[in-house]
Amino acid sequence: MPVYTNYKWTNLHENISFTAEQYHVIYNRNPDGSTPIGFVAKWNSGLNNIKTVLRDAITNGKPVKVFGGGWSLSDIQKTTGYLINANALNMIEPGLPATQVEPGIPGNLYCLAQCGASVMEINTQLQQSNLALSTSGASDGQSIVGAISTGTHGSSFTFGSMQDFVEGLHIVVSDTLHYWVEGNTRIVSDVFVNNFAPGATRINNDAVFQAALVSFGSFGVIYAVLIKAEPIYALKRCQKYFPWVTIRNFLNDPSNIAGLGLPVANPYYFSVLVNPYKLDATVVSVMEKVAFTPQMPPTSNPSFGPSNDVLHVIGKVSSIIPHTIPTIMKWLDKLIKKQYKEESNVVSIPGYTFMDGTSIAKGKALSVEIGIDVSQALAAANIIIPLCNVTPFPGIITFRYVKKSKSTLAFTKYPVTCAIEFPAPFSNQTNNFYNALYPALDAAGIEYTLHWGQCNNLNDINVRTKYGDAAVDAWIAARQTILPTNALQTMYANDFLHRLGLDELSVV
Numbered sequence: 001m002p003v004y005t006n007y008k009w010t011n012l013h014e015n016i017s018f019t020a021e022q023y024h025v026i027y028n029r030n031p032d033g034s035t036p037i038g039f040v041a042k043w044n045s046g047l048n049n050i051k052t053v054l055r056d057a058i059t060n061g062k063p064v065k066v067f068g069g070g071w072s073l074s075d076i077q078k079t080t081g082y083l084i085n086a087n088a089l090n091m092i093e094p095g096l097p098a099t100q101v102e103p104g105i106p107g108n109l110y111c112l113a114q115c116g117a118s119v120m121e122i123n124t125q126l127q128q129s130n131l132a133l134s135t136s137g138a139s140d141g142q143s144i145v146g147a148i149s150t151g152t153h154g155s156s157f158t159f160g161s162m163q164d165f166v167e168g169l170h171i172v173v174s175d176t177l178h179y180w181v182e183g184n185t186r187i188v189s190d191v192f193v194n195n196f197a198p199g200a201t202r203i204n205n206d207a208v209f210q211a212a213l214v215s216f217g218s219f220g221v222i223y224a225v226l227i228k229a230e231p232i233y234a235l236k237r238c239q240k241y242f243p244w245v246t247i248r249n250f251l252n253d254p255s256n257i258a259g260l261g262l263p264v265a266n267p268y269y270f271s272v273l274v275n276p277y278k279l280d281a282t283v284v285s286v287m288e289k290v291a292f293t294p295q296m297p298p299t300s301n302p303s304f305g306p307s308n309d310v311l312h313v314i315g316k317v318s319s320i321i322p323h324t325i326p327t328i329m330k331w332l333d334k335l336i337k338k339q340y341k342e343e344s345n346v347v348s349i350p351g352y353t354f355m356d357g358t359s360i361a362k363g364k365a366l367s368v369e370i371g372i373d374v375s376q377a378l379a380a381a382n383i384i385i386p387l388c389n390v391t392p393f394p395g396i397i398t399f400r401y402v403k404k405s406k407s408t409l410a411f412t413k414y415p416v417t418c419a420i421e422f423p424a425p426f427s428n429q430t431n432n433f434y435n436a437l438y439p440a441l442d443a444a445g446i447e448y449t450l451h452w453g454q455c456n457n458l459n460d461i462n463v464r465t466k467y468g469d470a471a472v473d474a475w476i477a478a479r480q481t482i483l484p485t486n487a488l489q490t491m492y493a494n495d496f497l498h499r500l501g502l503d504e505l506s507v508v
């Protein structure tokens with residue numbers, strides 16, 4: 001497998017870079033470079049290659065991190081030791097036969113995916129089996145494990161985040177120790193484990209599983225995930241401009257949006273996009289699930305998918321940064337009008353609605369995303385929008401809505417979380433705004449969490465006030481179960497984990 005030394009790595013939006021002592025690119029291949037014959041043999045060749053790197057890291061006392069798409073804007077993937085590129089580990093198996101699941105489990109709905117499989121690749125495979133993901137982010141370029149590891153979400157206030165459709169994890173911590181982890185209920189059979197995770201110890205424990213889902217690479221290498229998909233469905237969507245004075249009345253209750261008069265009977269998705277300097281034109285997107293029919297055109301408006309991903313939009317134009325409020329206002333107005341067209345009753349499958357992530361080019365951008373209880377959404381907006389007039393913000397503000405996650409440290413921790421995102425070009429001005437935002441919310445008494453994969457100001461004190469001692473302690477205890485020695489706990493820690501006090505060693 002290719003290995004590079006002193007490798008300078010940069011994330012997609014070029015705000016995080018570091019030098020890894022060794023950079024390993026892992027493939028599903030035999031040690032001699034040949035491709036194994038047969039699905040299971042190929043699957044396990046990638047596993048053996050991961051184990052080889054981990055054995056070497058343990059022998060040499062090096063920390064290890066894996067990355068997927070490299071889309072995160074926080075330093076969660078940073079390492080000075082061994083960095084593993086898992087992109088080529090992208091095998092996907094939709095539909096499990098009855099022998100591979102426990103009695104009563106509908107194997108046809110399950111999909112096994114290697115860690116590097118992108119959301120787009122999984123969508124494609126699922127579509128061919130008449131299945132679909134229950135939710136996803138706005139676009140599809142993340143790897144499946146990278147996405148769940150930070151709690152990636154869309155705006156599905158009736159489902160949750162991406163980690164919420166995962167029901168099994170294959171976690172590899174060394175060349176000799178690896179686990180198949182599920183919640184309390186067994187989903188797969190021992191036949192499955194013998195095939196796809198041979199030699200793994202089975203763990204069926206809600207506390208360990210729920211902590212491991214959103215664990216930003218600090219529980220070991222997650223080699224594969226078991227996804228529970230849904231029978232394929234379609235989404236009917238409407239996008240319309242409304243004045244802020246109308247929209248703000250709906251911010252605290254997404255289930256109320258029928259009152260907007262859009263032709264969506266049973267909303268599943270609601271998002272609001274705001275130019276804080278032009279409040280007469282906020283963009284509202286609403287979707288509902290409808291039955292899929294084979295006659296349905298696969299995509300009806302290719303501009304919708306990429307253009308709906310605000311961070312993508314900002315990343316594309318990040319070299320032009322206006323500085324004064326009037327220029328920011330005009331610049332954002334032009335950008336929004338170009339990217340977000342009004343549309344009504346457009347029907348498409350999820351994989352063609354949240355798409356085009358793989359075409360996103362590098363470009364300097366920043367983003368912060370806070371999670372608040374939905375009942376606080378308007379109160380937060382009433383702090384944030386005036387703040388933009390005191391500390392100029394050259395970016396867009398979006399409001400999305402997500403049902404509570406089952407994962408211990410998910411940032412979508414409220415019964416319904418309103419996720420407010422602040423994507424903007426990479427600039428001092430953007431950072432000044434972020435530095436003003438946190439104390440303004442704190443001073444107003446608005447409790448909030450922060451997306452693990454976006455810029456944040458988390459430290460060992462505020463991580464506990466935001467997530468609670470019980471959740472943080474349960475997460476650390478689960479990590480120590482998976483990583484039973486201090487040496488392993490140190491191997492999967494990094495500066496980010498240390499700064500947050502999440503790298504606590506077990507007492508031996």
Ligand SMILES: Cc1cc2nc3c(=O)[nH]c(=O)nc-3n(C[C@H](O)[C@H](O)[C@H](O)COP(=O)(O)OP(=O)(O)OC[C@H]3O[C@@H](n4cnc5c(N)ncnc54)[C@H](O)[C@@H]3O)c2cc1C
Pocket residue numbers: 012013065066067068069070071072073076077086115116136137138139141142143144145146147148149150151152153154215216217218220221222223309311312360451452453454
């Ligand atoms: C253009 C753009 C659009 C975005 N849209 C959304 C959105 O709509 N909703 C949302 O919630 N977020 C969004 N984000 C944030 C993004 O979804 C998250 O940062 C996500 O984690 C990125 O996935 P990735 O595959 O790039 O992971 P990476 O950034 O590569 O990694 C994320 C974390 O996962 C760990 N990891 C990756 N693979 C493994 C593995 N195999 N084993 C163990 N640990 C692993 C890494 O070490 C790291 O800690 C967006 C980001 C960008 C740049």
